[in-house]
Amino acid sequence: MTQRSLVGALLASTLLAGAAQAQDVTLTIESWRNDDLSIWQDQIIPAFEAEHPGIKVNFAPSAPAEYNAVLNSKLDAGSAGDLITCRPFDASLALYEGGKLADLSDIEGMANFSDVAKSGWSTDDGAATYCVPMASVIHGFIYNRDAFAELGLEEPTTVDEFFAVLDAIKEDGSYIPMAMGTNDQWEAATMGYQNIGPNYWKGEEGRQALIEGKASLTDPEWVEPYAQLAKWGDYLGDGFEAQTYPDSQNLFTLGRAAIYPAGSWEISGFNNLADFEMGAFPPPVPAEGDGCYISDHTDIGIGMNAATEHPDAAKTFLNWVASPEFATLYANALPGFFPLSDAAVEIEDPLAQEFASWRQECESTIRSTYQILSRGTPNLENETWNASAQVVKGAESPEDAAARLQEGLSGWYEPQQQ
Amino acid sequence: MSESRPRIRWHIVVFLAPAVLVYTAVMILPLFDTLRLALYDEVEGERVFVGLANFRILFGDPLWSDAFWNALANNFWFFLIHMAVQNPIGIALAAILSHPRLRFAALYRSAIFIPTILSFVIVGFAWKLILSPIWGIAPGMLDAIGLRSLFAPWLGREETALTTLALISVWQFVGIPMMLIYAALLSIPEEILEAGECDGVTGLSAFWKIKLPLILPAIGIISILTFVGNFNAFDLIYAAQGALAGPDFSTDILGTLLYRTFFGFQLQLGDPHMGSAVASAMFAVILIGVCIYLFGIQTRIRRYQL
Numbered sequence: 001m002t003q004r005s006l007v008g009a010l011l012a013s014t015l016l017a018g019a020a021q022a023q024d025v026t027l028t029i030e031s032w033r034n035d036d037l038s039i040w041q042d043q044i045i046p047a048f049e050a051e052h053p054g055i056k057v058n059f060a061p062s063a064p065a066e067y068n069a070v071l072n073s074k075l076d077a078g079s080a081g082d083l084i085t086c087r088p089f090d091a092s093l094a095l096y097e098g099g100k101l102a103d104l105s106d107i108e109g110m111a112n113f114s115d116v117a118k119s120g121w122s123t124d125d126g127a128a129t130y131c132v133p134m135a136s137v138i139h140g141f142i143y144n145r146d147a148f149a150e151l152g153l154e155e156p157t158t159v160d161e162f163f164a165v166l167d168a169i170k171e172d173g174s175y176i177p178m179a180m181g182t183n184d185q186w187e188a189a190t191m192g193y194q195n196i197g198p199n200y201w202k203g204e205e206g207r208q209a210l211i212e213g214k215a216s217l218t219d220p221e222w223v224e225p226y227a228q229l230a231k232w233g234d235y236l237g238d239g240f241e242a243q244t245y246p247d248s249q250n251l252f253t254l255g256r257a258a259i260y261p262a263g264s265w266e267i268s269g270f271n272n273l274a275d276f277e278m279g280a281f282p283p284p285v286p287a288e289g290d291g292c293y294i295s296d297h298t299d300i301g302i303g304m305n306a307a308t309e310h311p312d313a314a315k316t317f318l319n320w321v322a323s324p325e326f327a328t329l330y331a332n333a334l335p336g337f338f339p340l341s342d343a344a345v346e347i348e349d350p351l352a353q354e355f356a357s358w359r360q361e362c363e364s365t366i367r368s369t370y371q372i373l374s375r376g377t378p379n380l381e382n383e384t385w386n387a388s389a390q391v392v393k394g395a396e397s398p399e400d401a402a403a404r405l406q407e408g409l410s411g412w413y414e415p416q417q418q
Numbered sequence: 419m420s421e422s423r424p425r426i427r428w429h430i431v432v433f434l435a436p437a438v439l440v441y442t443a444v445m446i447l448p449l450f451d452t453l454r455l456a457l458y459d460e461v462e463g464e465r466v467f468v469g470l471a472n473f474r475i476l477f478g479d480p481l482w483s484d485a486f487w488n489a490l491a492n493n494f495w496f497f498l499i500h501m502a503v504q505n506p507i508g509i510a511l512a513a514i515l516s517h518p519r520l521r522f523a524a525l526y527r528s529a530i531f532i533p534t535i536l537s538f539v540i541v542g543f544a545w546k547l548i549l550s551p552i553w554g555i556a557p558g559m560l561d562a563i564g565l566r567s568l569f570a571p572w573l574g575r576e577e578t579a580l581t582t583l584a585l586i587s588v589w590q591f592v593g594i595p596m597m598l599i600y601a602a603l604l605s606i607p608e609e610i611l612e613a614g615e616c617d618g619v620t621g622l623s624a625f626w627k628i629k630l631p632l633i634l635p636a637i638g639i640i641s642i643l644t645f646v647g648n649f650n651a652f653d654l655i656y657a658a659q660g661a662l663a664g665p666d667f668s669t670d671i672l673g674t675l676l677y678r679t680f681f682g683f684q685l686q687l688g689d690p691h692m693g694s695a696v697a698s699a700m701f702a703v704i705l706i707g708v709c710i711y712l713f714g715i716q717t718r719i720r721r722y723q724l
Binding site: 237389 | 549552573574579665
C-alpha cells in the first residue's frame, strides 16, 4: 500500500514534468457545492482529464450547512480529500494557520489574479495565498422585463428613479414592487445592505477605512444604506415579516413581484423557473453622475490539503483551475458565478453578461463584514443580518441600528477603539 | 462463620453491566466532559485551564449575559405556554376520551397522538407554510369566516413569534399528556366512582373531587417532563426560524443559543468552551427545576392506595 502510493507520488512528479504516462493518481475534491455535482462530473472533470491523462479527479461534495464542520473533522482525522474547496476569509484562514491548507503563493497560475480577487484567501498582510480563487458573485437587482414594459418603466439608475419606479409599480397594483422578506434575516443584509451599501461607503475605500479604524459604522456613509432600507418596507409584499428566502424567489419567478434584490447566483435557477424575460440593473447611485460601486464578492476558492499524498498532481489541477480555460468553462456551466481571473472570459448567458458588464463601469468591492471584522464577539456579520431585518421592518431606526453595530464592533476590535 | 459473611452477588453486577457501561459511555462521560470543557479556553492554539472565566463572561459581559437572560426568559415563556395550554387541554381531552359513551374514541385518540410522532422538521415546515402570508391557508380560512383582519404574519413579528411557536409545539405534543392522563384515568376503579355516585357526586364534580386528586401524581410527572423537554428544546425553533432565532432573537431559547455558541453560525466560528459554559448553565437550570419539583412538590403530593 505504502509502496504503491510512493510509486504514485513519484509518477505524479514526472507528470508535472510533462512526461505523463502509466499509473493513475486519483485526486478527491471536498466541496459544499452539491448542487454542482453534475456540472463537475459531466463538464469540468472530463475537460481536465482529457488534457492530463494519468490524473483522475473525484468530486465529493457534502451538504452546505455541514461543510465546515465535516471538513474540519475530516482534516483532523486525516481523511480529507486532496483538494479543498475554500470558503472565503476566516474559515479558510483558520485552516491555513492550523497547517491544514498548503501555501500556494508560488504556483504559476496565481499570477492570473488581482489582489482583491486573492483577498478572500490570503493572510491579513497578503503575504501568503492558500487557495486559488474560483468565482465571485455580484449583487444587483433582477427585474421582470415584461412587467416593466407593460407599465412603461425603465431601469432606474439613481435612487430617486429607483423609488419612482417602485411607486409606479405600487400604484398600478398588479405586481408586488419588490420581493424580499425579513424572516431569514440574511436576505435583508446580503441582498439589501451589502447590495446598495458600496455606493455610499465607496467600495474598497470605505471598507478599508473601517478595517483601519479611520471610519466608524455611525458615519453617514454607513448609516445612509440603512436609511434607504428603512424605506423598502413599504414596497415589499403583504406579511413580508414572515416571508422566507424561497418565498421571495418564488414570488419573483412566478411573476407576482416585479423587482428582486439579487445575487448573481440566482441566475441559473431563475432561468429555469421564470417564463418571462428578465433584466438586471446595478444598485442605483445616490445622485446622477456619482461613481458606481458593486459588491463583487469572492465566494469560492480551491486549495490543497497540506497532508495530500499527491501534491504535484494537486498543483497541476490547481494551475488548471487558475487558467483562462477553466474560467470560461466554469462561468458558462454556472452562469452567475463569475471567474475571478484577469483573463477575459466570454459569458454566453445574457443575464450573467449584464451582471459581469458592471465590472467595467463600476468599482468592485467585497462584502464589508467578511474580512477581519467578523472575527470577534459579537459577530458583525450576524449582527448586520439582525440590524438590516429590524430596519426594514421599521422596528429600529437606522441610527440606532448603526450605533448598536458600532458598539458591538468597538467592543472587541482594537482599531475601532480609539 | 463463613456463612454469615455477605456473599457478593455477582449476577447483579453482570446484569447491570451492559446498561451501566452504555449509559456511562454515551451519557455520563460526555456530561462531565462538557462540564470540564467549560472550565477551559483556547489561548494561542493551546487549551488552558481558566477556571470560571467563561462563566464570568457569560454572566458578567452584557453581550453574553443579555443573550443568555433573553434566552432564559423566552424559555420560561415557552414553558409557561405549555403548562397553561398543553397540559390542561391534554387533561380535558383525556377526560373526554375516557367517557364510556364517547363514540370513535380510538379514532380521536390516534388522530390527536399522531403529530407527536412527526419529525420537528416536518411540523416546523408545515406550520410555516400554513401560516405563510403568501401561500398559507390560514389567511384564506380566516377570510372565509370574515376574520381576515385578524391575520398577521405571526411568525415574523417579535410580539407573536415565540407564542406562535409555543402553540405549534403544543399542537404537536398535546398527545403525550393526553395519553398519560388517559392511562391514569383508566386505572381508577369503577367502585370508587360508583361509591361517589351513591353519595351524589356525579358528572363534573366527580371529575374534580374524585378523578383529579387521583391523577395528580401523573400530572406532576407530566409537568416535569414538559419542563425538561422545553428547556432542552431546539429543533422546532431551528427548523422554523433558523439558528439566529429571529425576529431579533425573540424566539431565541437556550438550545438555539447553545447551538450558535458551540457550533458557530455563518461567519461566527464555533467556540466549544463558551458553548460548554452555556450547556453547563442549561444543565444547572434544569437540575434546579427538577430538584424543586422532587423535593418541593413531589413529596407533598398525596398518594392514594387504589
